[in-house]
Amino acid sequence: MAVRHADAADHAACREAIRTGSRSFYAASALLPASVRRPAYGLYAFCRLSDDAVDDVAPRDRAAAVVRLSNRLARIYAGQPMEGAADRALADIVMDYAIPQTLPAALIEGLAWDAQGRGYETLCDLTAYAARVAASVGAMMTLIMGVRDPHVLARACDLGLAMQFTNIARDVGEDARAGRLYLPLAWLREAGIDPDVFLAGPVLTPPLEGVIARLLAVADGLYSRSEAGTGGLPLACRPAIRAARLIYAEIGRDIERAGHDAIGRRARVPGRRKAVLMARASLPLGSDLLLEEPAVPEIAFLLEAVAAQAPDVARSRPAWWNVPGQFVRVLDLIEVLREREAFTSEVGSPAAP
Template sequence: MRALPPDLSTDHAACRAAIRAGSKSFYAASMLLPPTVRRPAYGLYAFCRLSDDAVDEAGSRSGRACAARRLDERLSLVYAGRPVDAPADRALAEIVSTHAIPEALPRALIEGLAWDAQERRYATLSELSAYGARVAGAVGAMMTLIMGVRDPHALARACDLGVAMQLTNIARDVGEDARAGRLYLPLDWLAEAGIDADAFLARPEATPALRAVIARLLNAAGMLYARAEPGIGALPPACRPAIRAAGLIYAEIGRAVEANALDSVGRRARVGGARKAALLARAALTPGGSDGLAAPPLPETAYLVDAVARSAVAPMQRQKNLPAWWDVPGKVVHVLDLIETLREREGFEGSGAAP
């Protein structure tokens, strides 16, 4: 890969600003990461979010397909060391080079976005998990590499967490997706519940049968959150609170859906700022275990783990020089202060933005 300019501070600042505006909860949780990990995390998430927005906002089905193809071309330029003239692309080029991220991982994300452009439906939970592996599991694997961890078991658990989060998002957004003509719920589950997919899209309603399907999806997500937990203990200690916080907040979204009587059509589940703050504090103070770390990856995410194992790079040194997590109370107070600022300035408590 061709050498990149050494000073990308402006690009990374732009990525940080994009995340602060587009995902308040991730921005707050990211403050629990050590700075050496937080900086590339902003760059990675900025590229992921901008990619998602590029496809989602492209208008027609053909326009979204073209947007996905352009993203594919941009990624090729990133790996050629010739990123397009955009902060997120230049930052990503530096990140994938520095952290030896195999191309298959960000390519998987773009493939998942292309599936969105095609308005693909998923016949089974396995097919839906394959979609989750691409749009979320791959991101979890890339974050793990940024933290300096290439162990296949840790990567498998990171993918579990990503798929769990995606299933939670789908359960929360059933009505919003349906009104946009999108359907992610497994078609076989809908058929078993006596729900005709096209009829539901024509007239979305939170019937008892639909609520049962949503409950089933949240149960599947819950099992994946449990599978993912041992992987957090395989991360550098200074990185664990932020990743645990992300998992806790997303799992809480599922509980908010349940508190809404599983009505994801007429109501949107939200996790209030005070509850997010409590979860952030809990994440910082919770010890992690390793029981279950060696469970095999999901069949749908195994190819991501294999891509890292096959990448022709020398084993990277684990990030051992990250600052120790000694000042837990001080760090939590800092994050809680940040949440209060976001709430006051940008409506953090009532924001409908994704966590």
């Protein structure tokens, strides 16, 4: 019998890390069956804490933080995780679901690019970055759901890319004030914007609004492609993934309604609106005509890594989703989130996505 590393306290800690770190994922994950929700919390906790490990240190210390992350990942795959709930949880997850090391290593590589302060000249360059920090996570989530079909994996990666592009569009001002710029540099120059001048004093202008709108349009195309992959997931998992897609796409709609102002405000999706979108996630899926669309070239290495590592034992798919009981829990959760958002608005605390 394989050695287990994580215990109930570790799983609870991972759940708490996501509850406080990402309201959008936490809300959508309530629709997942318990057999998938627990490893999903473990995976996202490791991803979240990895991002914080690099982002929350001084710039001069970030390269060393990336090295420490790589060492932690090596220990996880050696079956000797370091102390920490997320590390122990991920050690079990990668073993249980035959997740190739290339996938979480890609995430860490993307964080290394952040540590280097790398800029992205073209959309292809930005897509290569998003493939590492977001599409890799989408692929790992799909494996946790028991699906290894390359077409479904490609559409999951599309969803990860779309979410990352939405995040970039939402955080243009916040990132610029921190000295970071993720918008394609060539797009900025085409719009008459000098990237260095913009970083020195980020302001909203009509040309910048056009660049943000352009990135959101790319994200929308990827959201449309990703929908076809949802039908390839177990029935029990489809509402949660569709809810995540709808909620993140709604962030883009909020940016649009504000005139593409991502400098002076941070787009958000209120709790009531999340509840509506989560209810919509249970409706029948649309066409799967885009399921076999060619994968975005920048995510090919992720698909190849999965194809090269077959699972030792085929895992059973989650049981049928209990619609009435699940929605009662979800609506209760939404009400809690709504009350928390109202409280944070009163005290002036920034809201997570």
